[in-house]
Amino acid sequence: MTGDKLESSARGKVAVVTGANTGIGLEIVRELNLRNAKVYMLCRDEKRGQEAKTVLVGMGCDASRLLIERCDLSSFESIRNCVRTLMDYEKTIDILVNNAGIMCYPKYEMTIDGHEMHWQSNYLGHFLLTESLLPAMKTSTAARIVNLSSALHMKSDRIDLSQIDEKKQFGLFKPYYRSKLANVMHARALTQRFREDGTNNVTINSCHPGVVNTELSRRFVIARYIARPFMWLFAKTPREGAQTALYLALSKNVYGISGKYFSDSAIASENPLALDDDACQDLYNYSLEKCLLQNDSAIASENPLALDDDACQDLYNYSLEKCLLQK
Numbered sequence: 001m002t003g004d005k006l007e008s009s010a011r012g013k014v015a016v017v018t019g020a021n022t023g024i025g026l027e028i029v030r031e032l033n034l035r036n037a038k039v040y041m042l043c044r045d046e047k048r049g050q051e052a053k054t055v056l057v058g059m060g061c062d063a064s065r066l067l068i069e070r071c072d073l074s075s076f077e078s079i080r081n082c083v084r085t086l087m088d089y090e091k092t093i094d095i096l097v098n099n100a101g102i103m104c105y106p107k108y109e110m111t112i113d114g115h116e117m118h119w120q121s122n123y124l125g126h127f128l129l130t131e132s133l134l135p136a137m138k139t140s141t142a143a144r145i146v147n148l149s150s151a152l153h154m155k156s157d158r159i160d161l162s163q164i165d166e167k168k169q170f171g172l173f174k175p176y177y178r179s180k181l182a183n184v185m186h187a188r189a190l191t192q193r194f195r196e197d198g199t200n201n202v203t204i205n206s207c208h209p210g211v212v213n214t215e216l217s218r219r220f221v222i223a224r225y226i227a228r229p230f231m232w233l234f235a236k237t238p239r240e241g242a243q244t245a246l247y248l249a250l251s252k253n254v255y256g257i258s259g260k261y262f263s264d265s266a267i268a269s270e271n272p273l274a275l276d277d278d279a280c281q282d283l284y285n286y287s288l289e290k291c292l293l294q295n296d297s298a299i300a301s302e303n304p305l306a307l308d309d310d311a312c313q314d315l316y317n318y319s320l321e322k323c324l325l326q327k
């Protein structure tokens, strides 16, 4: 496919891929590993992750550069635990592919954090993961974040954040459309933040992978039993579906490009709703709040050594003495 457009080597790079055990995610992991990156495979089910790793090694991947970490995007606690582990192992992360996703979840269900299942699994969980890994990405010479969206984001109505988790907003397809629009808006909003705070070594773009023959519609009976057997006739293979995300993660052609939506490894037109910068920033601020990331000015935990009052007074007296301020 677009192999000639990619950097031939990702040696020395550290990559993180969500939903890494099947479909497009598995193929993204495979290609990054074959190009010598160290890849953290974030999977919600470790057993499925191990099975995927075995498959990847059978495809020629280097097992020592495939690391499985449990990360269930429908749980903020699981995401935070995963980030803690990643930060124990790595100072720098160069590539983050926010790939995991669900579609046509058959019933209205809230996550443990109180959000509609598509909204958190596809969007809000990735927002928290991205924000939490940003400090490590900012230490990279050139870090890239890739959000897997979908052309179906075009079908989304304007996102009403005040009602996003409510039952009356639910349907078989609409929550998916909205979450995929949010993936595009996230890339635009974070790019705006980068411009404001002078971050010029991290980029974030979103993409449509094509119509790809994967397990994505596994919960939608009509698609699973009637359409899926014929999908191979018109749909891309997962390897083909991985190419636009890989292009955004690796190609020198997109160096410095951020906040854009891609399809078939080229910039494409997004839903005009995603071009509303105020709405993008509202979504960003809402997400900070829901992920409890907004507490810059709140009381936080200090090193327990700082709670030793005697030591604090000793330090104070010592400082008075050294500064010749003793009475």
Ligand SMILES: NC(=O)c1ccc[n+]([C@@H]2O[C@H](COP(=O)([O-])OP(=O)(O)OC[C@H]3O[C@@H](n4cnc5c(N)ncnc54)[C@H](OP(=O)(O)O)[C@@H]3O)[C@@H](O)[C@H]2O)c1
Pocket: 018, 019, 020, 021, 022, 023, 024, 025, 043, 044, 045, 048, 071, 072, 073, 074, 098, 099, 100, 101, 102, 121, 148, 149, 150, 151, 208, 209, 210, 211, 212, 213, 214, 215, 216, 217
């Ligand atoms: N296939 C297409 O035609 C198509 C078109 C447009 C966009 N996309 C996008 O491409 C991305 C990949 O989809 P795919 O087609 O490869 O689908 P897939 O084969 O169903 O793979 C989805 C992956 O996401 C994981 N996942 C789902 N919920 C999760 C959660 N709460 N926490 C962590 N991981 C979770 C799945 O884990 P389990 O295996 O444990 O369920 C699986 O590894 C999605 O974002 C999708 O929206 C796909």
